[in-house]
Every structure is written in C-alpha cells, then in structure tokens.
Amino acid sequence: MEIDLNHAVTEVEKHAFCNGDCDKASCVCCLSSSSSSSSASNSSASPDSSSIYLELWHVCAGRLTSLPKKGNVVVYFPQGHLEQAASSSPFPPMDISTFDLPPQIFCRVVNVQLLANKENDEVYTQVTLLPQPELAGINLEGKELEGLGVDEEGGGGSPTKSTPHMFCKTLTASDTSTHGGFSVPRRAAEDCFPPLDYKQQRPSQELVAKDLHGVEWRFRHIYRGQPRRHLLTTGWSIFVSQKNLVSGDAVLFLRGEGGELRLGIRRAVRPRNGLPDSIIGNQNSYPNVLSLAANAVATKSMFHVFYSPRY
Amino acid sequence: MEIDLNHAVTEVEKHAFCNGDCDKASCVCCLSSSSSSSSASNSSASPDSSSIYLELWHVCAGRLTSLPKKGNVVVYFPQGHLEQAASSSPFPPMDISTFDLPPQIFCRVVNVQLLANKENDEVYTQVTLLPQPELAGINLEGKELEGLGVDEEGGGGSPTKSTPHMFCKTLTASDTSTHGGFSVPRRAAEDCFPPLDYKQQRPSQELVAKDLHGVEWRFRHIYRGQPRRHLLTTGWSIFVSQKNLVSGDAVLFLRGEGGELRLGIRRAVRPRNGLPDSIIGNQNSYPNVLSLAANAVATKSMFHVFYSPRY
DNA sequence: CTCTCTTGTCGGCCTTTCCGACAATTGAG
DNA sequence: CTCAATTGTCGGAAAGGCCGACAAGAGAG
Known part of the structure; x- marks a missing residue:
C-alpha cells in the first residue's frame, strides 16, 4: 500500500x-x-x-x-x-x-x-x-x-512505520499567546531536532522547517529555564499568527532521513458555520x-x- | 545607448x-x-x-x-x-x-x-x-x-530622463535604530508613493516594493506627527536588519509607469578590509x-x- | 537676515518577547 | 501512594516599535 x-x-x-x-x-x-x-x-x-x-x-x-x-x-x-x-x-x-x-x-x-x-x-x-x-x-x-x-x-x-521521527502536539494557551513561545515536549525535541550542547548554559540553534507548500519557517530553538526545557522562541509567534493557530489546534514536526525538517498543522474540529x-x-x-x-x-x-x- | x-x-x-x-x-x-x-x-x-x-x-x-x-x-x-x-x-x-x-x-x-x-x-x-x-x-x-x-x-x-519618479536617501541614525521607522523626505513620498488622503488624521497605506532579486518588501506608509511627515513604520526594521543596513548607507525607491515600486540599496563606502x-x-x-x-x-x-x- | 518648512532625535508608553520561578500534571515504581 | 520528571502559566524585565514634542537644519525671500 x-x-x-x-x-x-x-x-x-x-x-x-x-x-x-x-x-x-x-x-x-x-x-x-x-x-x-x-x-x-x-x-x-x-x-x-x-x-x-x-x-x-x-x-x-x-x-x-x-x-x-x-x-x-x-x-x-x-x-x-x-x-x-x-x-x-x-x-x-x-x-x-x-x-x-x-x-x-x-x-x-x-x-x-x-x-x-x-x-x-x-x-x-x-x-x-x-x-x-x-x-x-x-x-x-x-x-x-x-x-x-x-x-x-x-x-x-x-x-x-516509515515515519521514524515525528511528533504532534496540541497547542496550549501559553503556546498560542503572544506572551511567550512554544514549549517543545522533551522527547519530541530529542527525536526530531538536532542535538544541542547541553554543557552550555543556554544552548540554542536555528531550525528551518518547510510546510506542505514548501514555505520555510525559521525558529530559534533554545534549551533553558529552571527546570530546563526545550522552547521555540523567535519565529514562533509569526508562525502562529500567519497560520491563524489557536489553542487546541495541533502542530507537527517531521524529521527526514537527511535531517531536514517539515512541519504541518492539524486544526481542532470547530463547529461548522454552514458556509463552505x-x-x-x-x-x-x-x-x-x-x-x-x-x-x-x-x-x-x-x-x-x-x-x-x-x- | x-x-x-x-x-x-x-x-x-x-x-x-x-x-x-x-x-x-x-x-x-x-x-x-x-x-x-x-x-x-x-x-x-x-x-x-x-x-x-x-x-x-x-x-x-x-x-x-x-x-x-x-x-x-x-x-x-x-x-x-x-x-x-x-x-x-x-x-x-x-x-x-x-x-x-x-x-x-x-x-x-x-x-x-x-x-x-x-x-x-x-x-x-x-x-x-x-x-x-x-x-x-x-x-x-x-x-x-x-x-x-x-x-x-x-x-x-x-x-x-527615463526614470521620472525616484528618490535616494542616505539613512540617518534614527532611520536605522530599532527605536523607530524611516522618515521619508516629503518630496520623495509625494513623487513615488500613491497619494494619501490628507483629510484623515493619520492617513496610511501599505506599500509593496521589489528589490533587484524580485523579493517583495512590505511597509506601512503613514503620514503623522506634529508637524506631519511621511514615515515608513511596520516592515522597515525587518528590511534594515535583513539587508544589514547601517546609517550612512542609502536606500532608493523607484516608481514604474504602472505605479509599481522598486527599491534598492547603495551601501556607504566602508574601509576595505583587504579580503574580497x-x-x-x-x-x-x-x-x-x-x-x-x-x-x-x-x-x-x-x-x-x-x-x-x-x- | 528672518521666517517657514522640513526632518532628526528624543521621551513616553504600549506591545512583544525573553527569562526563570513555581506549581500543576504526568508517569514510573 | 510517593517521588521525580515534565511542562503550563505567570511576573518581571528587556527590547521592539508607534506616537507626538521639540528643535536643529535647510531653504526661500
């Protein structure tokens, strides 16, 4: 199949x-x-x-x-x-x-x-x-x-089984508010993103991911906080606003064989308004x-x- | 020629x-x-x-x-x-x-x-x-x-003589700081940009201009302040940072026959560092x-x- | 020179965004 | 259940960015 x-x-x-x-x-x-x-x-x-x-x-x-x-x-x-x-x-x-x-x-x-x-x-x-x-x-x-x-x-x-490295997270209120960035589940970050140097105090890198249209989205990926956790900061809010994401929608990341990233969204099922x-x-x-x-x-x-x- | x-x-x-x-x-x-x-x-x-x-x-x-x-x-x-x-x-x-x-x-x-x-x-x-x-x-x-x-x-x-509507402005410290936008010389705005409705209190419009690579840049053009003047606000700082502009560099706008805008940059001559x-x-x-x-x-x-x- | 027009810079203020604190939640045993 | 790991939300602070105030500078007469 x-x-x-x-x-x-x-x-x-x-x-x-x-x-x-x-x-x-x-x-x-x-x-x-x-x-x-x-x-x-x-x-x-x-x-x-x-x-x-x-x-x-x-x-x-x-x-x-x-x-x-x-x-x-x-x-x-x-x-x-x-x-x-x-x-x-x-x-x-x-x-x-x-x-x-x-x-x-x-x-x-x-x-x-x-x-x-x-x-x-x-x-x-x-x-x-x-x-x-x-x-x-x-x-x-x-x-x-x-x-x-x-x-x-x-x-x-x-x-x-042919998608070894991917994750999907339902967005929280914090993820979609303008107050902060996106909190990346630990397993997800370790599976899909290039490893960071955890010896540094606040290791970070730039991630580039393409959506279904081939459009590139850039995010700052940083590991910080107490307890430390993975976050996407710069670039995240632009993505949220351009895609019109709200809490309850989901975002998903895929890592390809060569390490290239793809990302997509899956919107929450909202009440139909009757108009197509x-x-x-x-x-x-x-x-x-x-x-x-x-x-x-x-x-x-x-x-x-x-x-x-x-x- | x-x-x-x-x-x-x-x-x-x-x-x-x-x-x-x-x-x-x-x-x-x-x-x-x-x-x-x-x-x-x-x-x-x-x-x-x-x-x-x-x-x-x-x-x-x-x-x-x-x-x-x-x-x-x-x-x-x-x-x-x-x-x-x-x-x-x-x-x-x-x-x-x-x-x-x-x-x-x-x-x-x-x-x-x-x-x-x-x-x-x-x-x-x-x-x-x-x-x-x-x-x-x-x-x-x-x-x-x-x-x-x-x-x-x-x-x-x-x-x-075949470039009727254009202007070139050397960027000031204010133009390139993150504190504000770009102050457009009055003649330049009137020559190159679509006219605004000066009867409104703060008339504004969105400008789209393409650079030499065909990349589109979008700016909010607003006429405000006391005395009133033309400014580019939203979108300007991104342009400055992406193009790595500093005060002393120049930006130039051209208006084509159909009203379409082009923009380019002309960097200040900086001391050569020996490396090409x-x-x-x-x-x-x-x-x-x-x-x-x-x-x-x-x-x-x-x-x-x-x-x-x-x- | 004087007067007017233009525009560079600034303080004020609001929003955005980055940070760790802390606590709620989850999951293992 | 208990304890540790994870992560959602918050206050605080810094940065970004929009506004008019004001004055320096340019130009006309």
Missing part, C-alpha cells in the same frame, strides 16, 4: 500540470514544477518529491486516512457524492434524477494527487476517475469503493458535481473527485 | 541560462527563468524584464556608471584587468608575461548582463567578449575601450583571470569579464 501510493504520487509529480482548480488552492504539482532556481533569502517554494513530503501529508491528514489506490477499479456512487456535496453547500438540495446517471459507476483510478489548500493548509486529494462502462454488470466483491475515498484495504494507508470554508466545498458543490460525472460517462473521459480526508 | 542596453538585456533574459558563476550570486537570468507558478504568501522572486528593473540596476550602480554597448568592438587590456584583479586579491601579484597575451585584444561585446549579488545586493555586470584577431592592426580611434567597462561615449549610460567581500573579486582574481582570456584568444571563443561599477 505504501509503495503503491508513493509510486502514484511520483507519477503525478513527473507529469506535473496545473489546471484551473489550482487558482486558490496550492497544489503540489504546481509547486514542484517550479524549477531549481536559486531563491531569495526570505522565500522558498519548491517541495521536493521525497517521501518525507508524503509522510507530512499523511500525518496532517490524520493517521486513519486511507486512500484509493492508483490503477484500481472503484465504484463511484453519484448519490453519495451528491449528499456529501449538499452537506457543505449553501444551495438547496437537488434531485439526482436531474442527471441521467446510473446508481453505480465503475471507474478506474487514473491518478491520486495529494494536495493542500493554500489558504488554510487543509489537506485533500484529487482523485481522477475514468468510467469503465464495460464493467457495469460485474460482481462487486473485492474491488468496491464508496463514492469518496474508502480504500479496499480499509485503514492501511498511513505510513506509520474551503475551495473544496465549492468545487464539489452544485451544479458542477454530478454534471461533470455525467459528462465524463457520456464522453468516456475522466473526471475529478475531491476528497477531504478529515471530514 | 539606453535603447541598445535594453535590447541587450532583453536578449539575455530570453535566452536565460545559469552558469556556474551563479552559485552564490543571484543573477537576473536565473530569477526570471523561474516560471509563473503560484508562489507562497511570503515569497516571490520573479522580476520582470520591464525597464524599471534596468533603471533600478542603474540607480543602484550610481548615475555615473556607463557600460559597453552590445555589438560594439572594444579593446581589452590584459594588464589593466590584471592590475584591477590584483587590487582585490589576497594572492601576491603575478607577472603578466606568464601568459602569452598581446597588450591589447580587440573583442566584440557579445553580451552585457546586469546582475546583482545575492548576498549583499552589490550590482555588477558580466561582459561577454569574443576576441577579433582580424582587427589586431587597426587604428584605435573611435572604438576603443579600456579593459573594464569604459564606454566609447563616456558617461552617457545612465537612464536619467564578494564573489566578483574571486571570479576575477588569480589564476583564472588572464588564463581564461588567453584560452579564449587561442580557441577563438568567448570569455567573460566581471565588472563592479562602484569600484
């Missing part, structure tokens, strides 16, 4: 392209297609295709996430998709009979792109499906998939969602399904 | 490439070749090829700078180049007779690239010369050029400087001369 997923995404990045959907949402393909040009000191946006990025995506998505496998045949349920879209849409419910669609559509998974919303760092996937009308009559056993992203193998998709808070909701909502599928079936072409693993 | 130079640089950017010399120095070609991919919120590095960039370069270089014209024939003086290189080199002087070079080498100017050092924003040029052995005997009148960058037309190279403080010094210094020219003469191929207009 892990290997397959990695392959799938590597393919995506090789044939990188950017469609209209990328207008507001930052997508991996766009960013990784930016060349290796030397970038300015306070900017950087070119996540590599290393496995640590995939791991970061999965960790941000939550460990329970599983994804459809590229190349597999899945079943797309228009009704299910419509209901899901309706739940986050401001428009009144629509009648599925408007579209001349069968209740189940067999599709091959052509592509699975791991993406992240540029506005709020929400992770999501774009699944590219190609209808397979010749399979319309077969038995469902084994190869089925719900409309949105339940993998055949159940919950086996998170790359737990991400581009995903809009892309999946009326009147597009089913007409696109219907058109794909009619023309035997591909269509896209967006999927937010966390909802 | 201006038109020729513009053409020259446009050519450079069309056929953008990045050679090994760009390792530490940010060059225009590298940056402008980065595609139009959507960039992250706190990053941007893609200077366009508009004339305002050329103007910024010239203003940073100082108005007295003149440059060789692309397509012209110039005379390269190895001895002069060697002496110039020696003045900023830590190595002991060399004897020019080591190289089997004539005292004057007629060359055609194949290219003139306007570049900026990524580390310290120092402007410089890379002049590409092609030896013209068939001209070795002709008279010098009219078409001569010293080894490093004296144009045939003397000092006519700075685009003064830029990659240029190294590139021009022993043992490369003349052997590259000698090799070009022998193989009838091109060679490069780097030139810092301000020294």
Whole structure:
C-alpha cells in the first residue's frame, strides 16, 4: 500500500500540470514544477518529491486516512457524492434524477494527487476517475469503493512505520499567546531536532522547517529555564499568527532521513458555520458535481473527485 | 545607448541560462527563468524584464556608471584587468608575461548582463567578449575601450530622463535604530508613493516594493506627527536588519509607469578590509583571470569579464 | 537676515518577547 | 501512594516599535 501510493504520487509529480482548480488552492504539482532556481533569502517554494513530503501529508491528514489506490477499479456512487456535496453547500438540495446517471459507476483510478489548500493548509486529494462502462454488470466483491475515498484495504494507508521521527502536539494557551513561545515536549525535541550542547548554559540553534507548500519557517530553538526545557522562541509567534493557530489546534514536526525538517498543522474540529470554508466545498458543490460525472460517462473521459480526508 | 542596453538585456533574459558563476550570486537570468507558478504568501522572486528593473540596476550602480554597448568592438587590456584583479586579491601579484597575451585584444561585446549579488545586493555586470584577431592592426580611434567597462561615449549610460519618479536617501541614525521607522523626505513620498488622503488624521497605506532579486518588501506608509511627515513604520526594521543596513548607507525607491515600486540599496563606502567581500573579486582574481582570456584568444571563443561599477 | 518648512532625535508608553520561578500534571515504581 | 520528571502559566524585565514634542537644519525671500 505504501509503495503503491508513493509510486502514484511520483507519477503525478513527473507529469506535473496545473489546471484551473489550482487558482486558490496550492497544489503540489504546481509547486514542484517550479524549477531549481536559486531563491531569495526570505522565500522558498519548491517541495521536493521525497517521501518525507508524503509522510507530512499523511500525518496532517490524520493517521486513519486511507486512500484509493492508483490503477484500481472503484465504484463511484453519484448519490453519495451528491449528499456529501449538499452537506457543505449553501444551495438547496437537488434531485439526482436531474442527471441521467446510473446508481453505480465503475471507474478506474487514473491518478491520486495529494494536495493542500493554500489558504488554510487543509489537506485533500484529487482523485481522477475514468468510467469503465464495460464493467457495469460485474460482481462487486473485492474491488468496491464508496463514492469518496474508502480504500479496499480499509485503514492501511498511513505510513506509520516509515515515519521514524515525528511528533504532534496540541497547542496550549501559553503556546498560542503572544506572551511567550512554544514549549517543545522533551522527547519530541530529542527525536526530531538536532542535538544541542547541553554543557552550555543556554544552548540554542536555528531550525528551518518547510510546510506542505514548501514555505520555510525559521525558529530559534533554545534549551533553558529552571527546570530546563526545550522552547521555540523567535519565529514562533509569526508562525502562529500567519497560520491563524489557536489553542487546541495541533502542530507537527517531521524529521527526514537527511535531517531536514517539515512541519504541518492539524486544526481542532470547530463547529461548522454552514458556509463552505474551503475551495473544496465549492468545487464539489452544485451544479458542477454530478454534471461533470455525467459528462465524463457520456464522453468516456475522466473526471475529478475531491476528497477531504478529515471530514 | 539606453535603447541598445535594453535590447541587450532583453536578449539575455530570453535566452536565460545559469552558469556556474551563479552559485552564490543571484543573477537576473536565473530569477526570471523561474516560471509563473503560484508562489507562497511570503515569497516571490520573479522580476520582470520591464525597464524599471534596468533603471533600478542603474540607480543602484550610481548615475555615473556607463557600460559597453552590445555589438560594439572594444579593446581589452590584459594588464589593466590584471592590475584591477590584483587590487582585490589576497594572492601576491603575478607577472603578466606568464601568459602569452598581446597588450591589447580587440573583442566584440557579445553580451552585457546586469546582475546583482545575492548576498549583499552589490550590482555588477558580466561582459561577454569574443576576441577579433582580424582587427589586431587597426587604428584605435573611435572604438576603443579600456579593459573594464569604459564606454566609447563616456558617461552617457545612465537612464536619467527615463526614470521620472525616484528618490535616494542616505539613512540617518534614527532611520536605522530599532527605536523607530524611516522618515521619508516629503518630496520623495509625494513623487513615488500613491497619494494619501490628507483629510484623515493619520492617513496610511501599505506599500509593496521589489528589490533587484524580485523579493517583495512590505511597509506601512503613514503620514503623522506634529508637524506631519511621511514615515515608513511596520516592515522597515525587518528590511534594515535583513539587508544589514547601517546609517550612512542609502536606500532608493523607484516608481514604474504602472505605479509599481522598486527599491534598492547603495551601501556607504566602508574601509576595505583587504579580503574580497564578494564573489566578483574571486571570479576575477588569480589564476583564472588572464588564463581564461588567453584560452579564449587561442580557441577563438568567448570569455567573460566581471565588472563592479562602484569600484 | 528672518521666517517657514522640513526632518532628526528624543521621551513616553504600549506591545512583544525573553527569562526563570513555581506549581500543576504526568508517569514510573 | 510517593517521588521525580515534565511542562503550563505567570511576573518581571528587556527590547521592539508607534506616537507626538521639540528643535536643529535647510531653504526661500
């Protein structure tokens, strides 16, 4: 499973392209297609295709996430998709009979792109499906998939054991207040950050970590206080304010093989305000969602399904 | 002169490439070749090829700078180049007779690239010369050029009249202290910045200006105090610290036709510490400087001369 | 010269941010 | 339970940074 997923995404990045959907949402393909040009000191946006990025995506998505496998045949349920879209849409419910669609559509998974919303760092996937009308009559056993992203193998998709050094901490009031910095759990700091010289009185270093968009964040990591503990000071408050973090949200750090750091966020589940808070909701909502599928079936072409693993 | 130079640089950017010399120095070609991919919120590095960039370069270089014209024939003086290189080199002087070079080498100017050092924003040029052995005997009148960058037309190279809205201010102690912001000369603000609504008590706006590397800097521009004056507050101190500015250095702003702002710096001449403080010094210094020219003469191929207009 | 306009520097004050003190909490045994 | 390790929150202090006051300096007439 892990290997397959990695392959799938590597393919995506090789044939990188950017469609209209990328207008507001930052997508991996766009960013990784930016060349290796030397970038300015306070900017950087070119996540590599290393496995640590995939791991970061999965960790941000939550460990329970599983994804459809590229190349597999899945079943797309228009009704299910419509209901899901309706739940986050401001428009009144629509009648599925408007579209001349069968209740189940067999599709091959052509592509699975791991993406992240540029506005709020929400992770999501774009699944590219190609209808397979010749399979319309077969038995469902084994190869089925719900409309949105339940993998055949159940919950086996998170790359737990290939992420040796990572931690995730729910932010406290002190972490998010402007009064101080971020208190790093001891184990976390020792696992993920370069070691400090504990013989010094207040050993410190600069950490640089990239988020899902390839943006670099810099933090001063210091070991001080009585009792002594690990803290992130300078740079932390900027990160909190730019990402709009509040206590209850979580931040996570990953250390790659080469020692490079990645960081991501996982927001606390907040009461829904009824308005779609991400581009995903809009892309999946009326009147597009089913007409696109219907058109794909009619023309035997591909269509896209967006999927937010966390909802 | 201006038109020729513009053409020259446009050519450079069309056929953008990045050679090994760009390792530490940010060059225009590298940056402008980065595609139009959507960039992250706190990053941007893609200077366009508009004339305002050329103007910024010239203003940073100082108005007295003149440059060789692309397509012209110039005379390269190895001895002069060697002496110039020696003045900023830590190595002991060399004897020019080591190289089997004539005292004057007629060359055609194949290219003139306007570049900026990524580390310290120092402007410089890379002049590409092609030896013209068939001209070795002709008279010098009219078409001569010293080894490093004296144009045939003397000092006519700075685009003064095509830079309608710009200012340059030498920074005061107050401008560079952490205690406050930057006091903008009144004429300068009125010339270069969008007008404020003077009826308000403390009118303000956000200014965004790009430097030579295409990096965006944001400043709060406010008109306040008694007597009232223009100030840059938020964002200014970060600029000062990132650029390592001290009182005596100068900052300059340019407003383009479309209202877009550019800014550059011109450092005060500080006592030389003997060590070359830029990659240029190294590139021009022993043992490369003349052997590259000698090799070009022998193989009838091109060679490069780097030139810092301000020294 | 005088008068006005411009702008450099300063004190005041508020916010941000760094620091250790201390205590609440956690976890091992 | 007891004890030690960990870490959340706080007061204090230093630094950053916004404000107008004031006056030095520049320039016009």
